[in-house]
Amino acid sequence: MSINWGILGAGNISGQFVHDLLLSNTESSFKHIVKSIGCSSETKGQSFIEDCKLTDENNVGVKPSIEKYDDFYKNADINIVYVGTPHVFHYEQVKNCLNNGKNVLCEKPFTINAKEAKELFALAKEKDLILMEAVWSRFLPIMNQLKAKLKDIGDVRRLFVDFGYDADLDNCEASSRIRNNALGGGALLDIGIYPITYSRFLLDDKLGKDHSHFTYESMMTVDETDKVDYNTSVVFQYGKIHAICTCSNYVDNISPFGRVEGSKGKIELFADNPARLRAFKITYNDGKTEEIKDDSPYLGFIYEANGIAKDIENHEESKVMPADETLLVMDIMDKIRAKHGLKYPTD
Ligand SMILES: NC(=O)c1ccc[n+]([C@@H]2O[C@H](COP(=O)([O-])OP(=O)(O)OC[C@H]3O[C@@H](n4cnc5c(N)ncnc54)[C@H](OP(=O)(O)O)[C@@H]3O)[C@@H](O)[C@H]2O)c1
Known part of the structure; x- marks a missing residue:
């Protein structure tokens, strides 16, 4: 039982999110594997991996790739993307993820306004993918x-x-x-x-x-x-x-x-x-x-990560944080x- 994560943006909140995934891997049979870090530079990705203390032991023997955003979207190994970039980028980035067949957990605020959020949820529905705002x-x-x-x-x-x-x-x-x-x-x-x-x-x-x-x-x-x-x-x-x-x-x-x-x-x-x-x-x-x-x-991010992993497995929208609540x-x-x-x- 595992899920392959792509982490978009090698910044502050992504590091905290990954902390919880790696800690969980050391004590749970369900594995949250970090497959790829999508970020602006190789150096930044390397520092991110070091700062998160990501190792073979806590990442199920997997060394994540470090990819520029465009390659990241096309990476077929990723089941779900965690979007941890500033708010204004969420709309385009979530859209790119969905258009490349990826489920998405996107940081709050989900978008800048409800109009953008509506479009993204409609696209997720059309693509039959799970999309949730990370209201941890x-x-x-x-x-x-x-x-x-x-x-x-x-x-x-x-x-x-x-x-x-x-x-x-x-x-x-x-x-x-x-x-x-x-x-x-x-x-x-x-x-x-x-x-x-x-x-x-x-x-x-x-x-x-x-x-x-x-x-x-x-x-x-x-x-x-x-x-x-x-x-x-x-x-x-x-x-x-x-x-x-x-x-x-x-x-x-x-x-x-x-x-x-x-x-x-x-x-x-x-x-x-x-x-x-x-x-x-x-x-x-x-x-x-x-x-x-x-x-x-746990810093607290593991619970939303486990939640969306289950939703993906059951192929159903979150009952805790459905699209409608984000829109409201x-x-x-x-x-x-x-x-x-x-x-x-x-x-
Ligand atoms: N859940 C929570 O409690 C919580 C806490 C803090 C923040 N957040 C949310 O998480 C999101 C990110 O916040 P953060 O504090 O983690 O942000 P951050 O560290 O400033 O930035 C995250 C990443 O976004 C990219 N980025 C930042 N500024 C950029 C710019 N001007 N142009 C292009 N890319 C830029 C960079 O990606 P690269 O690594 O690719 O260069 C950076 O590493 C926000 O939407 C925020 O509301 C949530």
Whole structure:
């Protein structure tokens, strides 16, 4: 039982993703084999392999090839491509993968806007291939534990989730994917997607076009020079419940980064990176407390990787992160951006 991965983009997040695949190979009978690294240069690919500590032992005896993007797309050994490049490249790269018969797991945000996302899902359907946005948070076992515990705090009244990442904007290159409008810069698409995901995951049992009724209002500050957002806040209302979702590139979020408040108690959320919940603490109204932690050595990407491997085997769309849910969240982000005048070149 194995699956052959092609990793597109030898950067930051691809390295973290590959870490989990290799760790899993050392302890699971299912093998995630890294067959190829698609990247801009041989040197970069070599450093990536070294930095990931990829060896014969943890990659099932396979030495990955390092290929320029065009050769990578044509590599017939690849079952599935992980796309780990900045947002603006996802649309063309996913299209190239699908047109070359490859299943795809594409980093969030899936595309720049819902229009591009729709086209890609239609193409995947036409080609009979599996395509999923890598919303890894939804696949974490601790997220399911959190959701199961909501009933213990009675009627949920409010949810707060903040993802703050101090990008040191004064010293951050204007050409970086954080600041550059042409690279899809700004906070909402990069990190704001996670608080929105928490609200969708925790407050709605339904997905995509079957979603429960909700409304939302937003505030966004678009930087006058960079023309991207560094502060965005959204409040969703599901019935009587308010979900306050915030993101910022000016400041780091404090800990706990999130809180769920119910009639019988509250739950605080803890993590170094809010996308990867590591622990939560329940404090009941009578003062009793309960803590649940995830100390797993996995960074957290293995769960989505196992999920899509199973979907490919069963030849069915993910039930955890279906296309419809991606389209719903992309549409929310499109509308927030449109309201506040944040445009990207492909809008
Ligand atoms: N799941 C998560 O928690 C998480 C965390 C961080 C990022 N992400 C997502 O992952 C994606 C990549 O983020 P990252 O931080 O990994 O990015 P990164 O390290 O800056 O870039 C990844 C790769 O993309 C290519 N690339 C970067 N800038 C480029 C440019 N200007 N022109 C052409 N190619 C360029 C390079 O590929 P080569 O190696 O081929 O040169 C680079 O190695 C983003 O969409 C981001 O939202 C997700």
